[in-house]
Amino acid sequence: MAHSTNNKALSLKDTVVISLMTFALFLGAGNVIFPPALGLEAGTSLLPAMSGFLFTAVGLPAFALVVLGMVGKANQLTSPLATVLNRGFWIGLFVAIGPAFAMPRAVTVAYEMGLRPFVQGDYLLPFAIVFSLITLLLTYNSQKLVDLIGKVMTPAMIIMLAAIAVAALLFPLGNPAEPGGRYAIAPVTEGVMQGYMTMDALAAVGFGWVIIQAINSKGVTSSAQIAKSTMHIALIYSVLMGGCYIALGYVGATATSITQGAANGGEILSFYVYEIFGDSGQLLLAGIIILACLSTTVGLTQANAEYFSSTFKLNRNTVSFTVVIVTCIIANFGLEQIITYSLPAILILCPVALALVVASFVSHYFPQVKPAHNVAMILTLLFGTVDAMHIVGVIPASMDNVFAAHLPLYTVNTSWLIPCLTGIVVQSLMSVLTGSATKTQEAI
Template identity: 40%
Template sequence: MKKTLKVSDILALGFMTFAFFLGAGNIIFPPQAGQQAGEHLIPAMLGFLSTGVSLPLIAIIAVALAGGWKGLTRDLPSKVATLLAVLIFIVIGPAFAAPRAGLVAYEMGVKPFIADAGQLSLTIFSIVFFAIALFLSRSRGNLVDLVGKFLTPILFLALVALAVAVVINPQDAIEAAKGDYVDMPFLKGFVEGYNTLDAVAALLFGMVIVDAVRSKGITDEAETRKYLICAGLIAAAGLAFVYISLFYLGATSGVIAASASNGGDILAIYVAALFGPAGQMMLSLIVLLACLTTVVGLLTACSEYFSSLTSWSYEKWVTLLAVICCVVANVGLNQLITISLPALFALYPIAMALVMLSFIRRWLPNPVLSYRVVMIVALSFSLIDAAKVAGFDVSAFRIIPLFDYGMAWLLPTAIALVITCVIGGKVAQQTRQAA
């Protein structure tokens, strides 16, 4: 008899997926984007939702339909596919996303309650935080129960309370747009969505979700794909709810948080105005739970993959990565973001190109040709965007459409896809005629 999951298990799986995605960037970037977007809130928000919600959902579906990372990259050389996965795991794991989550948890969840916060308090917090994440990550078989049925409902209820309060009692009127949000709010919001890292992480979180499904006794591949897609849909709905409420929060913070230097400050000031001293406690709970569940997901995904490549066990990898994250987290939030932004701009277009190719693969005349050429072009032009973010002078490439918005890769990649389809079609036709 084919085993199926109960509705409560499906919801827990979806909540777990939502919690893995909802981390540091998901909380600190939307309020700042909303404040700058102002009266152009809607197009900016739609742009952000495209890369922050739609692409992660599409990526989860792509992973489900392809049957995992190997199926997703089957038309690429195996060594290239492995290298790409390793680079993505390093960026979303020990090099950036996981330490960033720990830093944001400290800056917003603990530091406000410490009178003389310094390096020592950060170090102590990092050790405790990543030790807890390590403990939860080692319980792979119980991830759905630990995260989906316990931690995430608490997190979601706190977010709902915040969203309702913002809608009922907005602190300011929506003001004029600022910066790039004046002329091209959608594209600016689209690029800002890169900061969440979710579209990249979705390619690899799929492995963790599949493992969680199988831990419940599901062995049928079709059933596994179905539950993976259900989890993605639930997570996408949750993320959209959070982003929309935080965008609106930012858009109505123009006066009260005019002096804020980042999205975290905007959120802290706003919550304090809404709830008083109790607001800081609620915000701390939201941030700590969101960052903790994300780190658990990242450590689990990275350790699963690296243990499949090496002779080291999952337990050894998860311990090593937790220690590395703890060390890197002591670099400081601003420095970490500055160092890692170029990597985001280099990897995100590659991930998006790979996902889109997976959906149209069946109609490609020569999938191997299209995959390899399109990925090379996407990488080449994404490196231009990455170099610009890193501070290098790449003004010579300004002639490329959307260069100023960090999307120089888009049009060349689309052109490369069209060209490979034309060439692949002609080769296929000649082959049939010769036969």
């Protein structure tokens, strides 16, 4: 296969802009409202809980981005798969993180926290229409997407979040309480589990299409420079997202005096900003949530357009329009219905995406072995389905006890990990012992 001789590097300015865009793409409403809930419940165990959370909520997505940069193109992540598995994975992923779940959720959360506190009556439908139209306008020009999110929307969100973080340090509204629930027993483990459940590693695979395309749009096309640029972007993203999580976790831990009756992290954050900033605090929070959700829907629309237009030769604008229209329709069914019907698929796709990232990482550093993507995906699909059924709560009690006793990591919903890693190792060793890897390389 021919490689580009262009060795142009990404400039510092472009690296910063794309890094800010990457941070904004990941910073959805869930990422803003989850850490306060963790901080409140972890209390005095905030640091160990947050360390575990950062490993899976920031470390895994960053690792996925780095691996995508190594392979050069997002679709190379699945190129060793059988065609049916390849197409099935990408279609399932983009439908799930696009119009079926993540995008409608972003629209409804933006409405619930960005507009509903200020109006009387139900305005979800008109809000969804306006929100969708803005998403379309920002999506139709990919360069404007990079510039707008990287230069305008992200700095605005960072300033807003920084204001909340500084206020939390200067004006804490209470002292951290004793940890509750599983945080009292194993705060690091619980933090790891909660971070894994953010599913940002899945989003990283989808956003890879947008990020690599943004790098290419700056004239950077060589494999080495794409890998280097992606590593720098992943590092900046990790620092920004990690700082955001730590700050918001601290807000939750030190807001004990005003959190009575709070049902979730969103309400904790809402109570806090109102207490500190008054009515202007409500507007501040609304601005953060709407910008976060908008950056997510724009990025996911762009990712869907990149995949379906390049794979099936569809018109990019037509794909974007279809994705946004379907999102607008599904959003009006309400957040609970969206989660109920879409969550199982998301819970299965997330470990499958991680398995493919690990298999690609191994293939990159050990090109002499036959890629183990097929076995990794099949094993992860099987055991990941078991984990998803466990999380959803549909496994019978008798089977649940058997799995808990005999299936490693089942109790932390990662029983797929050991079979996946074992499958990759065994496949790699067999390819070396049988010589199939050498033959494959020679054939290429």
